[in-house]
Amino acid sequence: MKRFALILVSSIIVSTVAVAQDTRMLTVEEAIATALRTNYDIALSKNDSMVAAIDYLYRNAAFLPTINGEANDIWNRNNQRLRFVKRVGGGDSLVNRDAVRTHNLNYSANLQWTLFDGLRMFATRKKAEEFLTLGSLTVKNQVINTVADVITTYYDVVRQKQQLRAVDEQIVLNEERVRLAQYKLDIGTGAKPDLLQSKVDLNAQKSLRLQQLALIEQLKDQLNQVMNLPARSRFEVADSIPLNQGIALADISEGIADSNPTLLIAQKNVDIARLTLKERKADRWPVVRFNSAYNFTQNDNSVAVNINQPIFNSNRGFNYGLSATIPIFNQFTVRRLIRQGELDIRYQQLVLDNQRTLVNLSVLNAYTSYEQQKQALALEEENIKLARENVDIVFQVYKLGAATLVQLREAQSSLEDANNRLIAARYSTKLAETELIRLKGDMVK
Numbered sequence: 001m002k003r004f005a006l007i008l009v010s011s012i013i014v015s016t017v018a019v020a021q022d023t024r025m026l027t028v029e030e031a032i033a034t035a036l037r038t039n040y041d042i043a044l045s046k047n048d049s050m051v052a053a054i055d056y057l058y059r060n061a062a063f064l065p066t067i068n069g070e071a072n073d074i075w076n077r078n079n080q081r082l083r084f085v086k087r088v089g090g091g092d093s094l095v096n097r098d099a100v101r102t103h104n105l106n107y108s109a110n111l112q113w114t115l116f117d118g119l120r121m122f123a124t125r126k127k128a129e130e131f132l133t134l135g136s137l138t139v140k141n142q143v144i145n146t147v148a149d150v151i152t153t154y155y156d157v158v159r160q161k162q163q164l165r166a167v168d169e170q171i172v173l174n175e176e177r178v179r180l181a182q183y184k185l186d187i188g189t190g191a192k193p194d195l196l197q198s199k200v201d202l203n204a205q206k207s208l209r210l211q212q213l214a215l216i217e218q219l220k221d222q223l224n225q226v227m228n229l230p231a232r233s234r235f236e237v238a239d240s241i242p243l244n245q246g247i248a249l250a251d252i253s254e255g256i257a258d259s260n261p262t263l264l265i266a267q268k269n270v271d272i273a274r275l276t277l278k279e280r281k282a283d284r285w286p287v288v289r290f291n292s293a294y295n296f297t298q299n300d301n302s303v304a305v306n307i308n309q310p311i312f313n314s315n316r317g318f319n320y321g322l323s324a325t326i327p328i329f330n331q332f333t334v335r336r337l338i339r340q341g342e343l344d345i346r347y348q349q350l351v352l353d354n355q356r357t358l359v360n361l362s363v364l365n366a367y368t369s370y371e372q373q374k375q376a377l378a379l380e381e382e383n384i385k386l387a388r389e390n391v392d393i394v395f396q397v398y399k400l401g402a403a404t405l406v407q408l409r410e411a412q413s414s415l416e417d418a419n420n421r422l423i424a425a426r427y428s429t430k431l432a433e434t435e436l437i438r439l440k441g442d443m444v445k
Contacts, residue, residue, distance in 0.1 A: 026235040028154045031227060035150045036143065038228035045142040049135030052128075059128035062121040065113035065290075076102040101302040106295070113290040115322075118282030127275040134268045141261035144443040150226055151434050157219045157237045159427040164212045166419035167205055173391065173412055174202035180399060194405045201409070241426045244433055245374055249367045252440050253360075259441035260359055266352040273348045277341035283327060283334045292320035363439050370432035373425055380422040387411075387418040 036042065080097040114121065177198040184190025217232075224233050257263050296316040301309075327334065394411040397403040437443050 023234040023236045026237055028151060028238070031150050031154050031223065032147050034227040034229070035146055039146050039226060040228060042139070042142050042146055045139045049132075049139050052131040052135035055128045056132040059125045062124045065111050067109065067111045069107070069109050071107035072104070074104045076100075076104070078102070103300040104298070105300075106297040108293055108295040111290075111292040114287060115290055116286070116288040118285030118287070120279050120282035123275045123278040123282065127272060127279070130268060130272050130275060134265065134272065137261050137265050137268060140441075140444070141265060144261060144438055144441065146226065147443045148434055148438045150223070152431060153219060153223045153226060154237060155241050155427060155430050157216060157223060158239070158241055159423055160212060160216045160219060161237065161239065162241075162423045162426075163420070164209065164216065166416065166423065167209045167212055169419070170412065170416055171202065171205045171209065173395075173415075174198060174205055176395070177405075177408065178202055181405075184401075189401060197405060197409075201412075241430050243377075243426070243429055245429075247367075247370065247433060247436055249363075252363055252367065252436050256359065256363065256440060257356070260439060261441055262355055263352070263359060266348070266355045270345065270348040270352055273341065273345045277338065277345060280334065280337045280341045283330075283337070286327070287325045289323050289325075290320070291323055292318070294318050359439060363436065366432050366435040366439065370429065370436060373429040373432055377422070377425040377429055380418065380425050383418045384415075384422050387415040391415050 078100050080100050178195065181190055181195040181198045185192060185195050220235070221231055224231055294317070297314070299313040301311045391411045391414075394403050394408050398405075398408045
């Protein structure tokens with residue numbers, strides 16, 4: 001059995017050296033940092049948040065006046081036929097003019113400043129602040145989910161690497177079985193079926209190794225996609241899965257309402273719905289505005305129709321005043337919008353309450369899985385030692401001819417199952433740990 005252990009260790013060292021020469025080592029911290037810089041989902045969330053940031057930048061514009069300018073410059077060329085009122089003792093006066101040219105020029109600057117609108121402008125400004133916070137929470141939530149996805153995928157690759165080593169261990173065992181079966185057959189103490197069965201089992205493990213290699217490449221491609229790196233980018237991952245086995249339920253549950261992004265987003269939607277209701281209630285109040293304008297008008301005529309008509313007229317001036325728009329009846333539109341706003345607040349509150357129960361349930365489920373997997377991990381770490389010792393003993397007895405091939409295969413199968421359970425327990429514990437931290441919102445600061 002010492003020879004078997006030496007062969008296994010040598011094969012692992014050779015493969016590790018070969019990998020190190022061809023590919024770079026990627027740590028989970030580097031994978032997370034790369035994803036935070038380049039992940040598409042995070043970039044899209046940041047882009048949406050920037051829209052809210054622009055609105056926040058101009059949040060005080062609701063208190064400023066609006067100023068509009070208008071200018072017109074018009075030329076006319078007309079043929080005129082005019083008949084004046086009949087005079088006493090005389091006939092009607094007729095005037096005919098051809099190609100009468102006129103030039104009209106006017107421009108104005110108009111200012112309108114809302115002084116009171118039922119406090120709508122204050123609610124609008126506050127709403128811009130809330131949308132900015134909502135955008136930041138959305139980005140944080142996407143970052144947390146992306147980091148959790150990176151960690152899950154990264155350690156899935158590590159898990160499959162460990163599974164590959166377990167397959168390599170079985171291959172070495174089967175190669176040793178083939179060698180022993182061939183030796184026994186050569187000296188006349190063995191049976192041909194034992195040799196054939198050993199070769200069949202060896203080929204099955206080699207086939208399983210090929211499948212495992214393909215699965216590892218697929219998972220690496222998934223990790224490349226999360227990090228937004230080119231497909232088939234070559235890298236190697238760690239060999240072990242570090243675990244934090246000191247997480248307490250109280251540490252996760254305490255203050256989760258103030259740190260879980262999903263709950264914070266739901267709460268922010270409630271706040272925004274309340275501000276929307278304030279905006280709609282403002283429509284019940286009069287709107288008072290300050291109005292002012294500067295006007296300039298100039299008319300230039302080529303001829304005058306009569307002596308009382310000027311051929312040139314210019315007028316300029318400044319005016320100002322107040323106006324009030326008082327809502328009297330608008331087909332119950334305001335009442336309808338207010339009722340819809342109240343229902344929206346109730347809806348967003350129900351969403352918040354539902355999210356709170358879902359998060360609490362998720363925390364309990366994740367912690368239960370975390371504790372169960374820790375216990376299973378401790379048990380399987382003991383089992384793997386027993387399984388390896390059992391294989392060692394049965395191998396020695398098989399060499400002496402006191403054990404059958406069936407007993408050896410059963411011992412090998414127990415070792416394979418123990419390896420699979422141990423690897424699965426490590427990965428499941430890491431998944432539960434990651435989920436707890438994600439729910440807490442402490443994945444990133």
